[in-house]
Amino acid sequence: NKALRGAIQSGDLSTDRFFQELLRLIYRFLFLLTTEDRDILMDPDADPEAQSLYREGYSLSNLRERARLRRYWDRHDDAWQQLLITFAGFAAGQPRLAQPALGGLFTPDQCPTLEQAQIANRYLFNALFKLCYFEAGRVLVRINYRDMDSEELGSVYESLLELIPQLNVEGQWRFGFMGDETGEGSGGHARKLTGSYYTPDSLVQELIQSALEPVIKQRLNENPASPQEVLLDIRVCDPACGSGHFLLAAARRLAAELARIEAGADQPSEADYRHALRQIVRHCIYGVDINPLAVELCRTALWLEAIEPGKPLGFLDTHIQVGNSLIGVLDPQLLQQGIPDAAYKPLTGDNKSVAAALKKRNKIDKQQIQLLKAHNTELAVCAGGLEELPEENLEQIEHKRAAWQELMQGAACQDEKLRANLFTCAFFVPKTEENAERVPTNVELAALESGEPIPDAMQEQIAELAEQNRFFHWFLAFPDVFDDKEGGRSGFDIMLGNPPWERIKLQEQEFFAFRSPLIAQARNKAERSQRIKWLSRGRLMAELHPEMAVGNEPDVHEINVYRQFVNARYSAEGASAFVRLSGRYPLTGKGDVNLYALFAENFLKAVRPSGRSGFIVPTGIATDDSTKDYFSAISSGNQLISLFDFENREAIFPGVHRSYKFSLLTLGAPSDAATLAFFAAQPTQLRDSRRRFHLTADEFALINPNTLTCPVFRSERDAELTKKLYRAAPVLVREAAEEAPEQNPWGIRFQAMFHMSADSGLFHTYEDLANAGATETGATWQQTDQRWFPLYEAKMVHQYDHRWATYETDGKTSRDCTLAEKQNPEYYNRPRYWVDEWQVTLRTARAPKPVLNAAKKEDAAKVEIALRTWAAGAALLLDDRATASKLLKVESAIHGDDLFAGDQTAVAREAEEMATLWPMSEMEYRQLAAHFEAGGDVWLLTRQLLESRRPKYLLGWRDICRNTDVRTLIASITPLSAVPGDFALIHSTLSGINKACLLGNLDSLVSDYIARQKVSGAHLKMFHMRQLPILHPESYDQDNINYIVHRVIELIYTSHNLKPFAEDLGYDGEPFPFDPDRRHQLKCELDAYYAKLYGLSRDELCYILDPADVMGEDYPSETFRVLKNKELKEFGEYRTRRLVLDAWDKLERGELA
Template sequence: WLAASAGALCGAADAGESLRALIADSDHHAAAVCRSLRDGVLAASSGILGALTGGGPSRPVRSLDDGFEQSLTIVYRILFLLFAEARSLVPLWHPVYRESYSVEALRTAAAASPHSAGWWDALRAMARLAHAGCRAGELRVTPFNGRLFAPARTPLAERRDLDDEAARGAVLALSTRRAPDGAGRERISYRDLGVEQLGAVYETLLDYQPCAGPSGVTLQRGSGVRKATGTFYTPQPIAEYVVRRAIGPLVRDATPERILGLRIVDPAMGSGAFLVAACRYLASAYEQALIGAGRCHAADLGERERVAIRRQIAERCLYGVDLNPMAVQLARLSMWLATLAADRPLSFLDHRLQTGDSLLGASLVHLARAPHRRKRSGKSDALPLFDGEAVAEALRAALPVRFSLEATPNDTIEQVREKERAYAAITARDGLLSRWKRIANVWAAAWFSSPNRPVPAAAFGALGDVVLSGRGALPPRTAEAYLSAAEAIACARRFFHWELEFPEAFFAADGRPLSNAGFDAVIGNPPWDMIRADTGAADARDRARVDIAPLLRFTRDAGLYSAQSDGHANRYQLFVERAIALTRAGGRIGLVLPSGLAIDHGSAPLRRMLLNRCDVDAIVGFDNHRGVFPIHRSVRFLLLTATGGAPTRAIGCRLGLDDPADLEAAGDEPAEQSPWYPVQVTPEMLARLSGPALTIPNLRSPVDVAIAERAAALFPPLGDAAGWNARFGRELNATDDRAFFHPADPHRADRLPVVEGKHLDPFRAAAGRTEHAIAASDARRLLASDRHERPRLAYRDVASATNRVTLIAAVLPARCVSTHTVFCLRTPLPAGVQHFLCGLFNSLVVNYLVRLRVTTHVTTATVERLPIPTSEMAPARFRQVAALARLLARRDDPAAFARLNALVAALYQLSASEFEHVLDTFPLISTELRR
């Protein structure tokens, strides 16, 4: 009654009895429990880490990371059992198990006996039972496979001198949380927690690293991994939407066999959120296909049967890769929990969920050539170094085993262990496939070679001969040194050679390439971090340069990537290109990406590739002001789905969302037929609006489309020869040129003010309030021109589409210079033209046009592409706008600003309703001023 009464269904959102209020309370509670779980995992991991690494120098740990990994394994064991107990997937009905081997029994004892002993013995006993299982009378405990609970995974925990309080504290930290009223602790209900919450745990753990101190080894914040790699937990509604939109077309009207034959991969899987969502979605589709084919009725399928289906999907359809071993371990845990059956061991997933760098590796095509720098076409006149039949022989030896691993069930522990043995055999160092992996490592390592670890590119063929036959042209000692260096680099960089790791996605059983090779779908939320070395302290920048330089050399010259710009690269760009390469023709792509893919100038080559080689069907854009991801609230991101192997026809867009829950309203019909996507854009439209860059503006409604298209039709781009042919650029760099800066001194005529972005306001530059100055002679030498001797239009670089206004411009006075946070006009234009442009730049209409195309920076490419009228097109309004800009440079005048905006709206032929729409996009501008 509380949830279904008329009052609940119709009550106001803020009424305590309304259904929406109940849902909000539930969400708030779930978020609080999730935070408690994260805090508990940190506390438990830190305590266990301290216990495992204690004991003095007589018991050294190989490394802090080794101790951390073992402590996490123990934490994962407890988490796994808590989830399993909450779902009655272990024999809690039996008193012996319930009272002696359950985490719940340990929790009760921990709460009742603060200083009791035997806690490590209890955890070891639970792990042994889960690992080996047992049959004793009526008690049947199904053994799990050896990965998670094997004693060999945690040798440090086998010591007998471990601190019992650490184990007791871990049990309490993971099974209870502080009560909301602050009075004691209460149990965490793991039945109400989804497996997806492990993603939040993973995201939190990335921020911590083990550190040794006077009081022992602890976890401390500051690893910087999460921020540095742009790795974030994806909320469940987003993962489910991407999976539904990406995989839906593949399962629509598909047979059960076709669904089981799909191969879905997440190349940056993190804790497995997308794979869990894909597992559930495919299982549901498979169930419906069985019913549709008449093989069963809906009433025949209970929870037991549905779990069996999910296990099949996980074992046969899903693949994942991640650079972080901790993520891979947690992804396996997530998949095990999502497919856990009471009477079955954990599925063997080692061959499907792997550790590696998805971006670094070699394809077999590249192994035919030495790793020399090549053109991005990848063409070479050199003869192949290796016979393709040799590779096919290795594949013929491995593929039958790979196919049997997916076809054989995981119903008994014997079957699982047989799979472990079979996989170990084909991945053994002396196996044929492993030899080709070593050759691929040599090829990739050549790009990362250094004087202390040389792997000469010229020696590649000879080293390959040594690996394959044991003989070669190089002296044995030299060859061994080069091969050892290559293996060390491969281990450090975690090279991942896709065709050799997942050959069944690319080759038939006879070792020949598939006619339509690749995965059926590539899904995920890849890292968004910039690959650069110009931030942080000097020593940090130096270390980063050493690490990044070979990575950039590889991505730009090795031939695997052809759509990267010459500017700063972002890792997501590489992942998009990798996704295109991994997807078969007709396969699907579904990714979460920063909005830079749509609008950044540096992503233009990638956009062209994406739109030419993929049929992008839908883009959903999000503003982050609600903190969907723990990044700056002004950053936007998007969800993109596409089909590989065909050019884009039309993209259904829904932009400007801020709540992932809104995705639940998106239907399953094609985006071009769905009213949920209010805007449809085509490549032809993008070319009209953005030129060859094919920028995808933030068009949220048909009104936005009408305004943008009309502006592009009316006026040429600012930087076009048919327009003002204007070019902007930077002058000084505040970091690189700081040695030439002096404190500002108005009495020194030989020194020029140094203007920064913060000194620019709309229409005005505060050149008299700068903190720094530079000698006129130094300025002339550094700038290699005398442009700074005359007034010139300038605008701020750093801005945001969510600020009060985005494009902030002023005419700089003569005899001043600016830093890299300001872009200055380089084209010599008359003063009247510069004031006219200044007026346009600061107008709300042009700001609106800019906001359609920016993230956090207003680049020169964006400004030079703006449709701007010339003086011949409207001479009277040209003079009026220039005069108002001069007036507003002298003083604030709201009436003059309003007149200027009205003039600009008339220039762009906006109707009254369109102008009102533009003004409504500036909520931080006062109502009076907008009028």
Template sequence: MMQDASTFGGSLLSRSYLASLAGAQDGRTDASAIRAFRTICRDAASLGRWSAARAVADVFAAPMARLLGFEVRGWRPSADGLFAMTLAAGTEALAMMVAMPAQEGVERIRTRVVAAASAAGLRWAIVSNGRVLALVDCARPHARRWLSADVAACAADPDAAQGLLRVMNARTLAPDASGRAPLEMMIATSEADLRGVRAALQGGVERAALTLTSALSRGRSGGRDVEHLFGEALTVVYRILFLQFAESRGLVPVWHPTYRRAYTVEALREILEAGSDHAGMWDALQAMARLAHRGARAGELVVVPFNGRLFSPAHAPVVASRHIPDRDAAAVVSALTLVERDGGRPDPIPFVDLGVEQLGSIYERVLDFTPERDAATGAATLRRGGPRKSTGTFYTPRALTEFIVRRTLQPLVAGRAPEDILKLKVLDPAMGSGAFLVAACRFLAREYEASLARNGLAGAEDLSPRDRAGFRRLVAQHCLYGVDVNPMAAQLGRLSLWLCSLAADKPLTFLDHRLRVGNSLVGTTLNHVSVRAPGGRGRSSEATLFGPDALESIGRAREIRLALDATPDDTIEDVHRKEELLSTLESRDGPLASWRAICDAWCAAWFMPGITIRGADFAAMSAAARGDAAFSHPAVSRLLERAREIARARRFFHWDLEFPEVLRPDGGGFDAVIGNPPWEMLRGEADAKALLRFSRDSGTFRLQSKGHGNAYQLFLERSLELVRSGGRFGLVLPWGIAADEGSAGLRRALFDKASLDEVVVIDNRDAIFPIHRALKFVALSGTNAGHTPSLRLRPPIRDLADLDRLSSGAAAGSEPAEISRELLGRLSGEVLAIPGVSGAAEVHALDFLTRSAPAASSASGWGLRFGRGLNATDDRALFRESGDGFPVIAGRHISPFHVETAGLPARIPADVARGRLGDAVLRHRLSYRDVSGAGNRTTLVAAIVPPRVVTTHTVFCLRTRLPLDEQLFVCALLNSYVLNFVARTRVGTHVTTAIAHALPLPRPSRSSPVFSRIAGLARALASGPADPQLACRLQAEVAMLFNLDAGTLETILATFPLVPRDERDMVLAAVRARCAI
């Protein structure tokens, strides 16, 4: 077994997989190769610190390449001091090898190496400075998939040398008959093993949390409910996982025999593996928590305390005071340290292979559960479907978080000095477990290091892993802010950043003043309170309510927070000073207490059912909150107390009071806002309705529609408000931000006041997110300044690996399409819906079609208006299951040109139908299905509903009076591939009237031959069985009505993969034949 996991770095292969390779008997490297390897490594040790790349190539890189079975070809120096060669086997080039000066770090040239190898058509590159040998996967440049090996450590460890030589050789890089290299299969096996480990640990976390919750609930718990006990149980789980993360990386003194034997999770795991008595297991866990919280010094053993809430007994009082049975404690440790392997002996979970993101996703999925007590037994149980699911929140894959962070932050760091990078302020307003903040932490730390090197302040050879951990600590201390309404999620965010910035011999980074619990969407500013009446839409009568006193208080708070920022985190005494400063700021006598109470009272007015706060009431509450004794009578006190209760329950968050050092009265704002905010609809539940009412009536949101509310819309508007002028934003949002009518105001603001980057659309059909596979979402980023006259839209991608290729400049599918705002206006009017297109050819087709005819609702064209019939749910009482009356149809009863009316069970009395729908129900009505999708065979499905048939809300009927032949003509157009193509670029799951009304609809004379032909074909198709020949003729007629050339028609037809190819070819052939006449 390899003795030191730090011998290898990178994520190409897991350490546990490398260890299994080293231990396997088949395919072992012979002893002579190991001796040769050691000889080359010994020679490399003779290289001086300032050895040039050529010396590294001669002494180490070339001999090592030959030992690994490669032929070395094409030695060539480069202008930047590197030395490159091509590695081949036989006639096939397999990789590029790059030797670099001994004093340079391999990481610094990775981007250049990837670009050079990719340009040469090579998947792999091997890089070395004589001290480190690294294998880089150039197909995933920004995924940072590589394997690095410490040369001296491998030479000293036979198992490590064995693992390295088995992976990094010509045989593993050479493709087999299937075109795949054995190394690719090794990577796949390693990733599958890790997925299995993560899944097993996920199950273990759930079992451990349930075991602890049950154990805590069996004894006295001070009246605390099961939800509180679940939270404390999770704290214990997170402690154990955190300590294993630290132990696996040598960030606690595992080298000391006393510490390792008495205070490590590894020691407890070994007890379980040995089958020893597990008496004292709970006491051991408690002792570890106390030591982690308090620290210790005994001779040469120094344990630096981990400050913060995780190990604090005050934040888990039931756990601190209770004794859990040792059998339960042993079950918890087993669940969190061991994984079953094919029914055999359980193996230790390799925490060295689990990064912050993997642990974060495991943590966050625990929030899918809601703890409950079994009604019959009283035992604690976990029900799937917790607050995380109910708030539309999902863990974001690392590839996507890193893409958003790179794209958003790169323009802000380009060319900046190191100290200026640390001045950047980056916010995630819905941080969850901190995935985006962790990605930002890593990115800014790397850019800080690069800036140090660029400015001659440090070289890669001067920097150790400890230094780089220190850079991440600096970034976490100075740059990162996060907010989440869920206290457990905020705890997870802290935990993730602690893991990311953890350094040996230092306390945890103090983050309590930057990672906050609060509702990002419900809050206000003192300025807004002074001009807006609470609880309604009117203006305040207290325009001069706040003056110099408020500014002075905010100034004092800003000074305290700047002092927090300036105080280091290097010692536990530093951390305690920060805790005292924050406690002073947040105390009842703190500078912001009265102003926060006033803002709470103002917001609470929207969340007090049955209570109206008038202007005079609010003035009295404000005066009382500021300590004016004249207004301290009981009625005002009761209102203030009620407001405080509501504020606590709903976690109101007043941004300028929480972060006064960033959001200054004279301007300011965050340099960047990033994240993946919740996507849930705001409807149904009372809480959601109250939030929707607040967002519409309080004046704190100005870009929202009057239709269905959605949390992502509010988060986007809030983000644009919080980012400074010229700052950057980068968010993951559902496709609705691009296409939904309810997001029109936001789109107009983005086009008018922001400079948008290329929009990247991600197709979820391969379940990138654990949501419906038919959904799409977008990576939206830009600068909060300027405007966007045209939009570059990247065709949908389905593989997150394409995000790496996008960032490196390599094409991922077809090139992006440029869509002018003028085209968007023609396609959807002021809605400015962005079409779902897959390239420039489709944009050209849309542009041509929207120029060819006026919109269906235009007065210069048909002037059509569609509307719904009855509502199948709300009007259910009108329906009968039998008897006389008009049949009732839904969208499923409509197919192209046909309406199914026979044998329908639902009926409605004729007089009731006429009373509700008027005489329209007595005539033919052109209708189309509401529910549809861009992935269906066709999207627009239209037919003529006969007289005396009632439609429900899943059918839109024509309300404009037209003769039957004109309705047949329009029906033909709606069923055409041409208009289906236009419609499906805008459709989500519904063909709304806004989409139908905007369709380009030619209106030839009723006496024209083309009108007669199209209407006649539609009549024939409506009156008989399906006829592919007639349908083909109709499709061709409509294409020629729009004057489409064969190339444009071919582009349109290619968007209908579910239509048989021969049917599409028939239409294309018919058009070509007519064009040739």
């Protein structure tokens, strides 16, 4: 095979193209093995002798039988030559062998290099043997392709896409796959590495039922006189189609319905079904995938499924296309808005000055960009006509192919394509000095609209980047589907799929698999990064294999590969910029964008108003703050038909972690209420009506008014009980809406004080402080006038217990505090780190940001300006204009209603606004005025003021949690200290007594129960907390306060370092004893009391404690199962249940106060 080696060595045949030909060869094998075994390849009316000749001499089945006999495994190539005759017969038809003209997969352009090569029998039969046989024990078993179902075939297809080819041309040539040498396998492919996994058929069928079935039923009911035409007019698309699993399922369902109607019988014949299936695939099925190999595999799967004996393989190029579904223009109206200025935000390697100049150049009158719609209408009409062309023989198929290519290359399509490519390309062209003239802007877009040409160099750059990044413009790829004329289709009828679940980023391992296996095979990211650095200098091989290095000159090939890597990385950044800034994804193109969220918006927008979408995405699409705009749009717009959540605990997706949660999401025409179910492990559980519940748009808004995201109920009873709780109490903080101000009755402000990684430079260990000569004093360290506060991590705290866990002096070993330690009021748990007191003050003091920011930067001048402005505002609010004038160093003047004349008016307003947001007492502002007048030390003043305005203790909750832990919502009081983000803080403007009531509310079983309906992952975030239904501070009367505060203070004040909290509640005695039984009793009494305050019944409280008590052991819900099991093991009973209900009964009898 010298010609093959020469083509590879010269670069004329890349590893990628060689791999594509090999895959097509495998596709041919799979196609022939299946169709021959199913006896659906030949025309039944073909010459029997010719059929016999094919079967006995030229069929793949014949070669399969020879493959199991080792005597045929020789060095000759007669088997390969026989196969070439077989392939040629199916390419154009061969009557002497009864071969129909299939075309498609068998045309000469599919494997041009391989068909010119030689393959020895021993290699060919070895490959065929592995495709056709396996050993079960000592028995050789033939793979049954005839009866292989779609799921089994699908797993074969997807396993082919897992392969990452590698070609070693050093020494003895060897073609193989990544991981062969280590025995580990590639472990992922272009789709696996982007988070897509083969979808079990049980999940596909659920989406067929929820998305496709209702559309079929509706269309047939609306058009009883023409059912065939209605079915063939349904358009189904998978925008990340892979091997076509969803498309095959949809095609089968539509074909079954069409065959039944055309045959006029409930049980149509196999021939009726195959004829219907061929029509459905031809007219109804569409797909897109970024991976060309996946697209070819999808076409092969459809050909295999829809083959009709004696007829050619259908023309699928127009329906199953290669492209990046997410990058490009979906709706041409996006072009009418022009290129946004944000397209010129500098990316890695861009020149900021060039980017700024391009941004300025882009600012033209948007009215100059008047995109015409006539072009797309013309395309749609022509494309619609092409769809009706027959496909009964190869000549007709070639005529259709030529007509389609003529349409796509015509002026109408090319003009539209250039506009769309230009718009998209603005985000992908590097903004460098040498490239500045090739970066498109609105100037060029407007030129195209007026029929003027754009520079050739720019047009070449656009074409190159469009091909490289596989821009996909939906309205041009499928013009008949996205016809925008009145009454036109304007989208698909059905969208189905399981899109990738990863973020937009360059997959380094995948990128280097073809180009530099030495980097792809690195053991970890650190090693891979080092190898990339060597590659950039052309020194990779020299560093790893110095014995093979030739001279000291950099390797030009390596440097070229590095340049390709830099370009690919830039493309990934460009893609991220496009989805966030282009305007195509207003609902999901935000923050650290995930592909599944973008696809979810695509599923929403690419469907016509009367259609439906059904797809699989992580459950975060409905519950996460980052996708709240998307879920708010579909829930408030009544487009959410159903959401069925699964936990992967039974490995529906074997390659995904068992705790991962994903959902089947169905969208469609407005629906009065959405059907939901959560925590399913298998699709069969969705049949249990007790698991399913319904929510209206108003109920989504009731439960999550700020985000309009989805609560996660295990059962219908949970949904109803939660709605009752939300009607009993307002959410903690209701954010301002368009016509309504913020409702924040507790005066709440949330804070994450320190970030464990970003602020790590501020953290000091025990060893650091000891070596610096500081002295440990209780919970703090001291050195002359400097103190360090402990950093309370969330795991050190539990409900009503700031001494839950401690670290040893090594800062690494942690443990629970012992009972003896907790019973010692002098004991302080030791943290892993300590932080300078001043840093804590800067983050906790109640002061305006200008003051705190200037203090953090140690800018004395700005600190003084900010303090003067703040104090002047306080003086103005008390009408003390004289003091305000001195503070602001201006003369007082009456000028209308303003204090200051001219430019000083704005300063006065700023001062008043600052003091309104951050109130200051008269004593404070007078002290500041006197200090400045006396010329005192601004830093001493600032420190004293801020320390006086910091809290004496902190209230917060543990961010890290699960809804299956003993408790989910864990809040507590801690001494004033440093805390990281995993212990989120709640600052309230209300009194200590109010804070005690708030803490009791948060730590109650009722609040915990609600939190469990909100948390789908491992974090209880601030947006969750804002939306918990918390009793209004004015709902507490004095009896309520007495009952709650006495118990909360006894639970909290067990250590001297929380004396400030006790004093805030009016208690000046000694800390309370730490008695575990007494403490548990108090907690249960509070749980019962808060249940009454929420208006629950005893049965409802029983349900919260354990649904099985009320609904039976088989009820599909749980609340505090882990707590119950823990207590059954420790005490032999569910102690909490008994004590809480006892407290309820005593409250009913008036025995508790």
